[in-house]
Amino acid sequence: MKNNPFEEHGIEHLSASSINLFIQNPPLFIVRYLAKHKSPTNAAMLRGTVIDHAIGNKTSVKEAQSEFMALMNYQKKQGVAFDQEKTDKEYGNIEKYLSIGIPFYEHLGEPVSYQKKVEIDIGLPVSVIGYVDLEYEDCIRDIKTSAKKPSALLAPVQRQLAIYATALEKDHAYADYIYVTKTKSEVITFEIDDISMRLDEVYRASLAIMNLLQNNNINSLVDQFYPDLSHWMWSDSDRQAAKELWRIK
Numbered sequence: 001m002k003n004n005p006f007e008e009h010g011i012e013h014l015s016a017s018s019i020n021l022f023i024q025n026p027p028l029f030i031v032r033y034l035a036k037h038k039s040p041t042n043a044a045m046l047r048g049t050v051i052d053h054a055i056g057n058k059t060s061v062k063e064a065q066s067e068f069m070a071l072m073n074y075q076k077k078q079g080v081a082f083d084q085e086k087t088d089k090e091y092g093n094i095e096k097y098l099s100i101g102i103p104f105y106e107h108l109g110e111p112v113s114y115q116k117k118v119e120i121d122i123g124l125p126v127s128v129i130g131y132v133d134l135e136y137e138d139c140i141r142d143i144k145t146s147a148k149k150p151s152a153l154l155a156p157v158q159r160q161l162a163i164y165a166t167a168l169e170k171d172h173a174y175a176d177y178i179y180v181t182k183t184k185s186e187v188i189t190f191e192i193d194d195i196s197m198r199l200d201e202v203y204r205a206s207l208a209i210m211n212l213l214q215n216n217n218i219n220s221l222v223d224q225f226y227p228d229l230s231h232w233m234w235s236d237s238d239r240q241a242a243k244e245l246w247r248i249k
Helices: 016-024 026-034 043-057 061-077 084-108 155-167 195-213 218-224 236-246
Strands: 113-120 128-135 139-146 172-180 185-191
Touching: 016 026, 016 128, 016 155, 016 195, 026 218, 026 236, 043 061, 043 084, 043 113, 043 128, 043 139, 061 084, 084 139, 084 172, 084 185, 113 155, 128 155, 139 155, 155 172, 155 195, 218 236
Parallel strands: 139 172
Antiparallel strands: 113 128, 128 139, 172 185
């Protein structure tokens, strides 16, 4: 048995994103984390980034909009194409998100830290790392932006929060969804239901990843899985990478 199968595949650590992707879509995990394909960003992702930064760093709407355009222009120089209509929409939504998000977090008081790097040892050859949006004395909070009203805290987010709460030894962990549409803006908060149970899911999924990587190279893994390229999680760039990997015409 290899001592560290993660090292054989160039994986230095795990994260909530990689663990959740493995659970949800193993072929896409293979494309992104084993074939090392990096899918281009999009306007909604950039908008989420600048909203997070503006709230954490207490910057203005104008500064957030400037950051959005700077990130957009940088990506364009890297060859990333953006839909202009979606870009204009996300640019316009920055003010809407911050007009509801900033007052919400100001009411909570000053956080202990913002974007603090955390790491937990789960007893495997690699650790799990993450970056906590906001740490308070008694809890951690993760900033989410959404154009669709959330009805519950989904398991992938609960696993993410469990990692953060465990690393910082907090008993409470919340996801705050800043929800914005053409007619409505509000913040909807969910608390993780069971930190220890969700952390156990993190451990068991991480162990499954290690067992899968053990004695397998990327070619043998391609032989064991087959992608459903119609699934919404695949970007056009991911699909193209998968077609090459699985030799799909």
